Amino acid sequence: MKDGIIRVLLGKTTMEAHDRGVRYLATKLREAGMEVIFMNFLEPQEILDAAIQEDVDVIGVSSSVEGHLPVAREVTRRLKELGKENVLVMFGGVIPERDFAPMKELGVREIFGPGSSAESIVTFIRNNARRPHVALT
Amino acid sequence: MSTPVAAAAHPSAPAVNTPSTQFTTEFLEATRKLEQEWRQKFSAIAQKFGVDPSTYARHTDSGLPLKPAYFPHDVATVDFQSIGAPGIFPFTRGLYAAQYQFMPWANQPVIGYGLPEETRRRMDYLQSQGMTGYFGNTFYNLVYDLVSHEGIDPDHPAAEGRVGQCGMAVYSREDNARLFDGLPLDKINVVHISYYENLPVLAHYLAYARRKGVPWEKLGGNSMNWYYQSAYVGMTCFPPKAGMDLAAEIVSFCTKRMPKWNTVNIFGYGMEEAGSTAVQEVAFSVATGIDYARNCIAKGLKPDEFLHRFGFQISQANDFFEEVCKIRALRRIWARKCHELGARDPRSMHVRIHTHTSGAVLTAQQPLNNLIRTTLHAFGAALAGVQAMEVSTFDEALAIPTEHSATMALRVQQIIQDESGITRVADPLGGSYFVEALTNQIEAAALAIVEEVEKRGGYHKCHDYVREQIESSAVRWRDQVDAKERMLVGVNKYQSDEMQDVEVFKVNPDSERIAIERIKALRASRDHARWEAAMADLEQATVRFKGGEIGVLLPAMIEASDADATTGELMGVLKKHLGWAPPH
Numbered sequence: 001m002k003d004g005i006i007r008v009l010l011g012k013t014t015m016e017a018h019d020r021g022v023r024y025l026a027t028k029l030r031e032a033g034m035e036v037i038f039m040n041f042l043e044p045q046e047i048l049d050a051a052i053q054e055d056v057d058v059i060g061v062s063s064s065v066e067g068h069l070p071v072a073r074e075v076t077r078r079l080k081e082l083g084k085e086n087v088l089v090m091f092g093g094v095i096p097e098r099d100f101a102p103m104k105e106l107g108v109r110e111i112f113g114p115g116s117s118a119e120s121i122v123t124f125i126r127n128n129a130r131r132p133h134v135a136l137t
Numbered sequence: 138m139s140t141p142v143a144a145a146a147h148p149s150a151p152a153v154n155t156p157s158t159q160f161t162t163e164f165l166e167a168t169r170k171l172e173q174e175w176r177q178k179f180s181a182i183a184q185k186f187g188v189d190p191s192t193y194a195r196h197t198d199s200g201l202p203l204k205p206a207y208f209p210h211d212v213a214t215v216d217f218q219s220i221g222a223p224g225i226f227p228f229t230r231g232l233y234a235a236q237y238q239f240m241p242w243a244n245q246p247v248i249g250y251g252l253p254e255e256t257r258r259r260m261d262y263l264q265s266q267g268m269t270g271y272f273g274n275t276f277y278n279l280v281y282d283l284v285s286h287e288g289i290d291p292d293h294p295a296a297e298g299r300v301g302q303c304g305m306a307v308y309s310r311e312d313n314a315r316l317f318d319g320l321p322l323d324k325i326n327v328v329h330i331s332y333y334e335n336l337p338v339l340a341h342y343l344a345y346a347r348r349k350g351v352p353w354e355k356l357g358g359n360s361m362n363w364y365y366q367s368a369y370v371g372m373t374c375f376p377p378k379a380g381m382d383l384a385a386e387i388v389s390f391c392t393k394r395m396p397k398w399n400t401v402n403i404f405g406y407g408m409e410e411a412g413s414t415a416v417q418e419v420a421f422s423v424a425t426g427i428d429y430a431r432n433c434i435a436k437g438l439k440p441d442e443f444l445h446r447f448g449f450q451i452s453q454a455n456d457f458f459e460e461v462c463k464i465r466a467l468r469r470i471w472a473r474k475c476h477e478l479g480a481r482d483p484r485s486m487h488v489r490i491h492t493h494t495s496g497a498v499l500t501a502q503q504p505l506n507n508l509i510r511t512t513l514h515a516f517g518a519a520l521a522g523v524q525a526m527e528v529s530t531f532d533e534a535l536a537i538p539t540e541h542s543a544t545m546a547l548r549v550q551q552i553i554q555d556e557s558g559i560t561r562v563a564d565p566l567g568g569s570y571f572v573e574a575l576t577n578q579i580e581a582a583a584l585a586i587v588e589e590v591e592k593r594g595g596y597h598k599c600h601d602y603v604r605e606q607i608e609s610s611a612v613r614w615r616d617q618v619d620a621k622e623r624m625l626v627g628v629n630k631y632q633s634d635e636m637q638d639v640e641v642f643k644v645n646p647d648s649e650r651i652a653i654e655r656i657k658a659l660r661a662s663r664d665h666a667r668w669e670a671a672m673a674d675l676e677q678a679t680v681r682f683k684g685g686e687i688g689v690l691l692p693a694m695i696e697a698s699d700a701d702a703t704t705g706e707l708m709g710v711l712k713k714h715l716g717w718a719p720p721h
Contacts (some may be wrong), residue, residue, distance in 0.1 A: 015283035015299060017332070017370040020412050020497065020611050027612050040371035042287070042295045065283060065303035066644070094501075096536065096641060114501040114534050115628050117619060 006034045006129045008058040011047045013067065014040040021093060021114075022062035028118035034125070044074035048082075057088060057129040064093040069102065076107040086130045092116065159217045160209060168209045179205055198456035198623075199414035201578045207570035215577050219469060223522070223563040227472035229465050229576065231522035232487045236563030241554045242518075243270040243525035245491060246547055247330065249280035249305040250537050251648040253316035256305040259543065266544055267551060270326055270525075278491075278527060279316075280304040280330040281338060288334045288374060288708025291652040300649035303537065304330070307338075308652070308704040311659055313345035322351040327358035328399075328491075333374040335360050335387060337707035340694035347699070359399040359448065360387050365425045366404065368600035369411045369607045374708075377597035379715040381432045383690075386682065388433050390691045392443045399489075400446045401429055405467075406493045409452035412611020415463040416579055420586035421596070421603060422449060423470050427587075428596040430478055436687050440478050444485035451523070453514040454495035459579070460514070462572055464490060464521035466579040470587070491525040492518035499533045503627035504639050507531035512549050519553050520566055526550055532639055539642045656703060663701035671700035675707070679714045 008029055012022050026038045037054055041047050051059050061071055068091055079087055091103065092112040100111055110124055160168075180190035195203045204211070221227060224234030246268065248259050260277055270276030282304035284296040290308055291300045300306050307316055317327075331338045339360055343353055364380025367373040375383065384401055391398040405422040413421065426447060433443055451467070453460050472486035480486050494514035499507040508531045515528050528549045530542035538546070559565060566572045586606075593599035617623035624630045671693075678693035694707055 012371055013283075013295075013299075014371055014373065015287040015295075016303075017366065017407065017411075019370045020410065023608055024412075024611055024615050027608070040373070065299070067283070067298035067302065070297040094534065094536070096643075118615070119619070 004132065006058065006125060006131050007054060007056040008034050008036045008060060008125065009047065009051050009054060009056040010036060010038045010060045010062065011041050011050075012038075012062045013071075014042050015067075016063070016065055018062075018064035018093065021064075022060075025060070025062075025092070025118060025121060029122065029125070032122045034122075044071045045078075047071075047075060048078045051087065052082065052084070057131045058090065058125055059087055060090045060092060062093045063091065063095060068093070068095050069099060072103050072106050072108050080107070088125065088129050090121075090124070092121075159215070160213050165210050165213055172206075172208045172210070175206060175208075197415070197459040197575070198454070199416040199459060199579070199582070201416070201459070201575070201582060203575075207574055209570060211570050211574040212577070215573055219577075220567065220573055223567075226476075226483060226486065227469040228483075228487060229469045230564035230567045232468070232489065232524070234563070236522055237519075237554075237560035238563070240271060241560050242492075242523055242550075243276050244268045244547060244550050245270070245276045245278040245328065245525045246527050246543060247278045247280050247493075248543075249282070249330070250303070250642075251301040251306065251644045252651060253305055253307050253312050255301075255645065255648065256307075257316055259540070262540060263543065263547060266547055268547055274324055274326060276326040276328070276525065278328040278330065281334065282306050284308075285334050285338070285704050286332040288337070288705060288712060290656050290703050290705030291649065292656055293705065296649075298649075300652050301644050306648060306652040307341075308656060309659055309701060310341045310344045310348070310698045311701065312655075313341050317345065322346050322349060323355040325357070327356075329358065329360060331361055332363055332366070333380075334704055334708055335362050336383060336691060336694055336711065337698070337704045339387060340691060340698040340707065341704070343691075343695050344698040347695075353395050355397070356395060357397040359402060360391075361402040361404065362387060362400070362429075363402065363404050363407065365428075365596060366407050368596075368603040369408065369413075374712060374716055376715075376717060377600055381429060381597055382682070382687075383711070383715070384429055385433050385436050385438075386687060386690050388429075388443050388446070389436060389438060389687045391446065392438060393688075398446065399448045400443065401426075401448070402491075403429075403447065403449045406450045406452040408607060409454060409495065410497045411607050412497075412614060413607045414610050415454070415456065415459050416582045417586060417606055417610060418452060419463050419467045419470065419579060420583040420590070421607075422451070422467065423474060423583065424587050424590040424596040426471065427474055427478070427591075430475070431595070434478065440475065440480040441482045441485050444475055444478070444480050445482060445487065448489045448491065450491045450493055452495050453492050453518045453521075455498050455510070455514075457513060457517050458572065458575060461517045461521045461566060462575040463579050463583075464488075464518075464523065465572070465576040466583060469576070470580055470583060474587075490518075490521075490523040491527065492523045493527045494518070494529045496529045496533045498625075499529060499531070500625060500627050501534040503633060503635075503637055504531050504535060505637050506627055507533065508545060508549070511546065512553075515549050516553055516557070516559075519557075519559055522564055532641065535639065535641050537642045537644065539640050541640065659701055659703065668697075668700045668702060671697040672702060672706065672710070675702075675710050676714075679710050683714050 010026050026036045029036045089108050090110045183190040223231040223236050249256050264275050282301050283299045329338045362384035388400045391400045403422045403426045405418040408421050409418045468488045471488045475486040494511045511528045528546040530538035530546045532542045621629050675693045675697045678689045682690040
């Protein structure tokens with residue numbers, strides 16, 4: 001593992017075709033010097049398995065057509081069980097505002113809706129990921 | 138002053154773009170002189186604005202270079218035959234000689250959410266609001282939910298929170314009864330919007346129709362067969378070749394048994410939504426169509442037996458003229474490609490287009506602005522002469538449409554149809570120097586990509602290439618928005634803190650529980666021995682299909698559906714034998 005390089009897992013359910021945003025984000029995070037794993041998943045456990053195996057600092061889940069609450073519940077619950085609460089969990093996509101508060105209560109740190117800039121997400125990760133960002137020379 | 142050289146166009150003798158000219162030399166000299174005169178005036182104005190006219194350049198959203206004004210000599214190399222006439226090969230100006238004169242395009246809004254009864258209420262409501270298909274019949278454009286797309290049942294753990302979302306919770310023949318009972322199946326047209334569960338969805342519908350006593354040959358509607366989408370989205374049940382073969386199964390069955398059924402939908406819309414440019418949308422649509430057609434021919438079908446049942450779903454996005462011209466270019470390219478494939482019946486060379494106005498360019502910010510965007514999109518599609526239309530609702534970037542937003546989207550179509558007067562003339566933009574020149578540019582650029590795909594062995598052999606192309610366009614698009622090189626009102630220009638308070642739709646929270654109860658009740662109440670035998674037959678048929686036989690799979694699946702097998706169970710068999718080594 002390379003020190004100082006923030007590792008991010010981005011996930012999207014296989015059921016949904018709205019990949020454009022998350023794929024774009026993957027490109028932008030890579031350009032910002034992060035290591036990014038992008039995966040499609042069916043069940044939340046797959047995200048967790050990959051996150052643990054790859055020792056990621058950040059999990060980002062994209063959802064545009066509901067189903068985000070059960071995934072958020074499962075991912076945050078399992079991270080707590082594993083003592084990995086310091087993994088930063090964020091969501092993006094089309095998530096109704098009424099769900100923001102319950103998701104944050106679960107431990108989701110931020111939710112990025114339509115129109116969010118990649119720059120704001122990069123900044124958020126750099127400021128909040130457990131691994132301090134070290135600029136590449 | 139001009140002398141068009143008009144050679145008779147005939148489907149059996151298609152012309153290629155030859156460098157012949159439709160204008161006389163004297164005429165072209167005169168128009169070039171006129172352009173020089175114009176250019177001096179243009180340059181003087183540009184300099185006043187501090188712009189160097191020698192380096193000044195504008196481009197379409199696809200990146201094609203534009204001139205600030207067009208002249209007859211800009212279309213001099215376009216064959217008169219290539220432009221042609223409405224209803225005449227190569228159909229650049231439209232498929233039908235009468236275009237919208239006696240019948241406008243069909244209104245086909247996408248409908249589908251919650252339980253089948255809930256979707257049915259929206260179907261009946263929109264029908265009552267004047268949603269009209271061809272010959273006064275009603276077309277229902279029905280989308281299945283994500284759970285169905287994935288080929289699982291609602292009680293699968295991964296279905297939690299997704300049942301009846303972004304589509305209807307329909308998983309069995311029994312659910313088809315809840316959805317369609319009381320509708321005249323032989324008079325309506327039903328588009329079944331599905332991803333990988335095309336065969337189960339069609340099997341349920343056919344098993345249901347048979348029980349209602351409606352002969353299959355009288356059914357009109359559509360299967361999608363969007364397997365090729367796995368190139369650029371993360372939905373990947375089946376490897377590319379298996380997907381093409383599953384599509385060929387439906388094509389083969391319908392060719393023999395269901396002459397009114399549209400068998401394959403070439404989904405350019407999904408490509409543009411994923412980020413492709415208009416040029417790439419045309420190119421990859423054509424490349425997919427060619428690949429699917431070749432596979433059907435390899436399985437023993439003749440082009441004129443099946444090509445006329447291929448349809449296209451094309452996006453209509455922001456660059457008004459490029460989006461109009463791409464449709465004209467697509468019609469011309471497809472007609473010629475189908476001729477090369479051996480088609481001789483003009484219907485086999487038609488690009489029948491269902492327009493879906495772009496959702497990707499709609500904004501969550503100032504959502505009512507989307508009504509204006511979609512009106513422009515729909516207007517462009519009408520000028521391009523498409524056959525059917527879905528107008529995205531203004532709350533697209535927020536949630537599933539409300540009844541109000543769905544009605545407004547229907548009104549957009551109806552106002553254009555009934556008030557604007559543009560249906561009075563076929564291909565009203567035809568012959569415009571700019572439109573014909575841009576149509577030609579798009580054609581050339583798209584053909585170059587089609588050739589690249591062909592070099593790589595055809596679409597199904599180069600998913601990685603397609604993904605790279607589309608993804609890099611998506612990144613460029615967003616970078617341009619961020620750099621304010623591409624304007625989006627409310628996003629990077631004219632932002633406002635004022636909230637437009639719009640109602641956000643929420644699916645009935647009880648739907649998921651009810652759908653689960655129903656599927657469990659169905660499994661418990663069905664004749665278990667009959668179901669087991671039908672599933673064993675399906676398994677055998679799938680193995681034979683995998684071994685290269687065609688026409689065995691769908692009939693076995695219809696019998697399994699009749700024995701109350703669910704979508705998840707039917708798809709399970711397909712995934713087991715034809716899917717990627719399945720983790721699920």
